Amino acid sequence: GAVVSQHPSWVICKSGTSVKIECRSLDFQATTMFWYRQFPKQSLMLMATSNEGSKATYEQGVEKDKFLINHASLTLSTLTVTSAHPEDSSFYICSAIGAGSSTDTQYFGPGTRLTVL
Amino acid sequence: RKEVEQDPGPFNVPEGATVAFNCTYSNSASQSFFWYRQDCRKEPKLLMSVYSSGNEDGRFTAQLNRASQYISLLIRDSKLSDSATYLCVSLGGSGTYKYIFGTGTRLKVLA
Numbered sequence: 001g002a003v004v005s006q007h008p009s010w011v012i013c014k015s016g017t018s019v020k021i022e023c024r025s026l027d028f029q030a031t032t033m034f035w036y037r038q039f040p041k042q043s044l045m046l047m048a049t050s051n052e053g054s055k056a057t058y059e060q061g062v063e064k065d066k067f068l069i070n071h072a073s074l075t076l077s078t079l080t081v082t083s084a085h086p087e088d089s090s091f092y093i094c095s096a097i098g099a100g101s102s103t104d105t106q107y108f109g110p111g112t113r114l115t116v117l
Numbered sequence: 118r119k120e121v122e123q124d125p126g127p128f129n130v131p132e133g134a135t136v137a138f139n140c141t142y143s144n145s146a147s148q149s150f151f152w153y154r155q156d157c158r159k160e161p162k163l164l165m166s167v168y169s170s171g172n173e174d175g176r177f178t179a180q181l182n183r184a185s186q187y188i189s190l191l192i193r194d195s196k197l198s199d200s201a202t203y204l205c206v207s208l209g210g211s212g213t214y215k216y217i218f219g220t221g222t223r224l225k226v227l228a
Contacts, residue, residue, distance in 0.1 A: 032214060043204065043220040044161065093160050097214055104149055104208055106216060108160040 003027050004096050006109035013084055014117055020080045021112045023094030029074035030096035034106060035067075038091040050077045084116045120144055121207050123219035131227050134195050138222045140205030141187045147217075149208035152179055152190050154201045155221065161204055164190075195226045 003026040013019050023033055031052050036044040048069050050056045056069035071077040077096075081088055091113050095106035123140045130136045142150070153161035165172060167179040167188050178191040188205055205219035 034214075034216070043218040044216075045218075046215060049215065091158070095216075104214055105151075105163060105166075106214070108162070111158075111160045113158070 002098065002107040004030075004094065004107045004109040006092075006094055006112050008112060009110060010113040010115075012115045012117065015085050016083055018080055018082045019084055019114060020078055021092055021094075021114075023077045023079070023096070023109050025075045025096045025098075025107075028096075028098045030077075030098060031074065032097045033071060033077040034095045035069060035077075035079050036093045036095070038093060038111075044093060047079075081114065084114070086116045089114055089116045118143055119219075120217045121205055121219040123203075123205050123222045125220055125222060127223040127225050129225045129227055130195055132195060132197060134226075135191065135193045136195055136224065137189055137191045138203055138205075138224075139187055139189050140219050140222075141185075142205075142207045142217075143186070144207065144209065144217075145183075145186065147207040147209065150181055150188050151206040151208075151216075152177075152188075153204040153206055153218075155204055156201050161218075164203070192224075195224075197226050197228060200224055200226045 005024045007022045033050045035047045038044045047062045048056045048058045050071040058064045068080040093111040095108045150167040152164040154164045155161045167181045171180045176193045180189045202221040202223045204221045207217045209215040
């Protein structure tokens, strides 16, 4: 149980284009999802917290107009990197907490590797 | 100062060795702690939660020292398959589910 999927697993795009990444909880409902970014040899950095049906909460330094997050259902959150540039190339990982969960364990998706040319 | 700090390593140890990692945290309000394992180019996977009383899962033992604000992970009888990066995670203060990750400690078990 507690499986989280991400799509696509990798994407290569041209500078200036937008890329959408999907995060789905497959066998549970997730009221809260998180989006992280990880650069090579660095740790995961939380970008934003996404709650179903409400606006995402962004961490300091993360541009909300560049990284659009939509959490329209209890099983799906999307991250759109708008006008991507080479410095946005990174490993993007989502995680989810189950609705009504009594624990604080986050379940991670397999990640999406974004390369912007 | 980073909120969660780890020695990045790498730790190169022979098969069968015992190895220990420490992690310090700065937020005294943090309530929960975890050790995650991350293989190269993969997502983190939960290894174990860390309790004040200490907990053991097979060859892995985790300890929490609230007075000194550090967490430890001990791996006994290291296997080649233990080679990975071990991430220390602190759950932010009360009322939040935010994870704060350390930079990770890289372990390489050698044959």
